[in-house]
Amino acid sequence: MSTHHTVVIVGGGQAGLAMSWHLKRLGVDHVVFERDRVGHEWRDRRWDSFCLVTPNWQVDLPGFPYTGDDPDGFMPGAEVVTHLEAYAASFAPPLREGVTVTRLRRTPDGVFHLETSAGPCTAGQVVVATGPYHAPAVPRLAERLPAGVVQLHSSQYRRPEQLPDGDVLVVGTGQSGCQIAEDLHLTGRRVHLAVGSAPRAARRYRGRDTLAWLDAMGHYAKGVDEFGDVDEVRLRANHYMTGRDGGRDIDLRAFAAQGMQLYGRLRDITAGSLGFAGDLAANLDNADAVAEGIKDAIDRWIAANGVDAPAEDRYVPVWQPPAGERTLDPARLAAVIWATGFHRDHRWIQVPVFDGRGYPTHDRGVTSCPGLYFLGLPWQWTWGSGRFAGIARDAAHLAGRITAAGRARMAEEVSWLAGTATETFPRLEWAA
CATH class of the missing domain: 3.50.50.60 (FAD/NAD(P)-binding domain)
Structure with missing residues (x-):
């Protein structure tokens, strides 16, 4: 040619x-x-x-x-x-x-x-x-995991049966990480989840899908130049929620109450230990604050435009994390899924x-x-x-x-x- x-x-x-x-x-x-x-x-x-x-x-x-x-x-x-x-x-x-x-x-x-x-x-x-x-982005510290631990990037994950029996660590709580953690959790797998700073949003609020409200409010038509810091906006993580089974919230606190083990950001891997930062509570609180802030904006728009929409009670956290840093013995893990994005x-x-x-x-x-x-x-x-x-x-x-x-x-x-x-x-x- x-x-x-x-x-x-x-x-x-x-x-x-x-x-x-x-x-x-x-x-x-x-x-x-x-x-x-x-x-x-x-x-x-x-x-x-x-x-x-x-x-x-x-x-x-x-x-x-x-x-x-x-x-x-x-x-x-x-x-x-x-x-x-x-x-x-x-x-x-x-x-x-x-x-x-x-x-x-x-x-x-x-x-x-x-x-x-x-x-x-x-x-x-x-x-x-x-x-x-x-290109799948996997941090270099992945090289420090024991050779017997199966490692996959989120782009390689297909189904729970693909992984060997045993505990699974999912690293990252963007949309892929949260949904894969849920996929494993729903099959009864013991899941450990390293929680990052990604925000979340409610799937529905006051009778409509949250994204339908945001569309009506003009959010999808708002140009990036209307924000103060264009570069920061373009690097923001997407809000986690899911369209599975007709669509629902992803509430990591509810998963924790059901037995999923939550940690802060994965900080390091040394011989015999995975170390996690002590930022789990802050990350969960910030994700909730974003979700509630979106609801606040919807409430204001409904009131300003005289829209007839049902009232709805606000979210109440169902679980609180323990304070401090946590560690995890890699010998407990059968697999690690790196939901750490792409280059x-x-x-x-x-x-x-x-x-x-x-x-x-x-x-x-x-x-x-x-x-x-x-x-x-x-x-x-x-x-x-x-x-x-x-x-x-x-x-x-x-x-x-x-x-x-x-x-x-x-x-x-x-x-x-x-x-x-x-x-x-x-x-x-x-x-x-």
């Missing part, structure tokens, strides 16, 4: 497909390179009982809104894959599955050169839609658009390099940017920038060609 495209989209998940839908509707020549298959992230990096945390009505891709019979339900992982496959089939994007982009660079003449597993190609513009979750890996992009942490610097996905864009990043523009809820808005914005940039480049080339009468050039076209 050695060819040129007006636009190359790298990544064929929901972000890349949404971008392709807009470009195809506008008649813009493009191709979508997907390293694996459509839905790979949902197909191969989720456990069996996984469900979306966001309600089905938020699965609103461009030209393909949710039309099922359970808008307030939560799609299981397999259904998400099926939905994305149906989306691709609905408009037949120029999709090439099984093609890995291994290098991207831009020459001084403004042309992007891509090296792929199917051969080289060039592009006038490139959209990176590979998301933020590239970004953009080493294949050899264009200077990254900050000192490796994060792509951009404004609503538009980088400082003309013609290079990102789509599908968390808080790219709004809270919904990294979710199904905000992909359509972000993709539409980039489509407008791409077509405007394409028309400008065409005008420059036409102007140059007008002064060159001795050579024959192909006709330039740009569909808008």
Whole structure:
């Protein structure tokens, strides 16, 4: 393969497909390179009982809104894959599955050169839609665990039966860590959970899903530039809750009352001991405070708008942790699951658009390099940017920038060609 495209989209998940839908509707020549298959992230990096945390009505891709019979339900992982496959089939994007982009660079003449597993190609513009979750992040202290303890990253966990009999330590309380801990707990496994600083939210409040209230309040439309510290907002952990069994709260205190062992952050591993910080009480209190703060905001909005909503009693903690630090003998553990997130890996992009942490610097996905864009990043523009809820808005914005940039480049080339009468050039076209 050695060819040129007006636009190359790298990544064929929901972000890349949404971008392709807009470009195809506008008649813009493009191709979508997907390293694996459509839905790979949902197909191969989720456990069996996984469900979306966001309600089905938020699965609103461009030209393909949710039309099922359970808008307030939560799609299981397999259904998400099926939905994305149906989306691709609905408009037949120029999709090439099984093609890995291994290098991207831009020459001084403004042309992007891509090296792929199917051969080289060039592009006038490139959209990176590979998301933020590239390489599993496991701390180096994992190397200090005894060799007999099975270790998995959360992306490798599928079901409780996958693990040997015995106690399991889950490290991390983002959405994945809490849901995996619950999955194990519900089967009767003895679970130890290292609790971090992730916030939580109630699944429902005053008669509606909490996310439905936040949507009505305009939270999903609030741009990241409306916050005081953009970088801090983009690094925030997501609130933990679950869509399992129709959706419910995840209350770690209730799990503890039922026998789950809670600890603070995993601090160190030495011979014969895992040491945990003494911050468990603070972490639980802070998570509860965030959940109650969201309820406060909902209450204020209900009152200000005269909405008829049932009253609801507030949360009362059912368990209090003991004070101080705790330790755990690794000999008690059969397995450890590292729910410690992912690293970004953009080493294949050899264009200077990254900050000192490796994060792509951009404004609503538009980088400082003309013609290079990102789509599908968390808080790219709004809270919904990294979710199904905000992909359509972000993709539409980039489509407008791409077509405007394409028309400008065409005008420059036409102007140059007008002064060159001795050579024959192909006709330039740009569909808008």
